[in-house]
Amino acid sequence: MKTTTxxxxxxxxxxxxxxxxIPLAWLSSGGAEEAWDGLEKGVVPGFVPHVALGIAVLALVVLRLAVRFRRGAPEAPGVPGSLAVKASTWGHRLIYLLMIAVPLGGMSIWFGGMDNGEIHGLFANVLMVVVLGHTLVALYHQYVLKDGLLRRMMKAE
Ligand code: HEM
Ligand code: HEM
Structure with a gap:
């Protein structure tokens, strides 16, 4: 993959x-559970925000990965090969994996009729925890290490 500035x-x-x-999809999951319960009892659901939000996430993540593969991304700041840089690379890969797997899991329930609610919910919760960690690391860089990391996600280069 190309390395950019x-x-x-x-x-x-x-x-x-x-x-x-993603947090909106997570917060709206109660509505999906109700709609799913209803469906199982034969009640045809109307618009379900959770389903729309989740599918939007999947579509945007696919677009984002396509852009990333075409254009590349900057290397994580820090000493190349260091533990921190490796943790960043693998942490971001894990987030991408979960951002694909969670909506696909949801679709397997909604469109495939598979009884995967618990697994889908578990992986969604893991995604939220990982993303919370990611946010804390970003804030640690910005306000403790003061290396201006947030600028990278604020200003295009
Ligand atoms: C980033 C995207 C998504 C997140 C964070 C997310 C999160 C969640 C969470 C936390 C639950 C509650 C699970 C539980 O504990 O019972 C849930 C349920 C559910 N989600 Fe998602 N979801 C996402 C995408 C989707 C998509 C794309 C669909 C369908 C197209 C979907 C369909 C459902 C359904 C049908 C349920 C209810 C399952 C049941 O009650 O057994 N989700 N989701
Ligand atoms: C659901 C919430 C979030 C998700 C799923 C997410 C996901 C990601 C991913 C996958 C990357 C890697 C970028 C790439 O190469 O494409 C990234 C980078 C980044 N994120 Fe997030 N992020 C979230 C929230 C946040 C928040 C709240 C902050 C700040 C407080 C933040 C700050 C950053 C920064 C500064 C980078 C660049 C890091 C670098 O270049 O090494 N993110 N994010």
Whole structure:
């Protein structure tokens, strides 16, 4: 993958848009559970925000990965090969994996009729915890290490 000096405008826009949609999808899951319960009893559901939000996340993540593979991304700041840089690379990979797996799991329930609710919920919760850790690390860089990391996701380069 190409190494760039910074994230592009589209990469930054997608990062923040997805960062808003994932918590909204998580918070709206109660509605999906109700709709799913209803469906099992033969009640045809109307618009289910959770399903729309989750599918939007998947579509935007696919777009984001396509942009990333075409354009590349900056290397994690720090000593190349160090534990911190490796943790960053693998942490971001894990987030991408979960951002794909969680909506696909949801779709397997909603469209595939598979009884995967518990696994889907578990992986969604893992995603939220990982993303919380990611946020804390970003804030630690910005306010404790004071290395201006947040700028990378604010200003296109
Ligand atoms: C649901 C919420 C979030 C998700 C799913 C997410 C996901 C990601 C991913 C996958 C990357 C790697 C970028 C790439 O190469 O494409 C990234 C980078 C980054 N994120 Fe987030 N993020 C979230 C929330 C946040 C928040 C709340 C902050 C700040 C407080 C933040 C700050 C950053 C920064 C500064 C980078 C660049 C790190 C670097 O270049 O090494 N993110 N994020
Ligand atoms: C980032 C995306 C998503 C997140 C964070 C997420 C999160 C969650 C959570 C936390 C639950 C509650 C599970 C439980 O403990 O019972 C849930 C349930 C559910 N989700 Fe998602 N979800 C996402 C995407 C999707 C998608 C794309 C679909 C369908 C197209 C979907 C369909 C469902 C359904 C049908 C349930 C109810 C399952 C049941 O009651 O057994 N989700 N989701």
């Amino acid at each position: 910074g994230y592009s405008g589209i990469q930054i826009a997608l990062h923040w848009l997805i960062a808003i949609l």
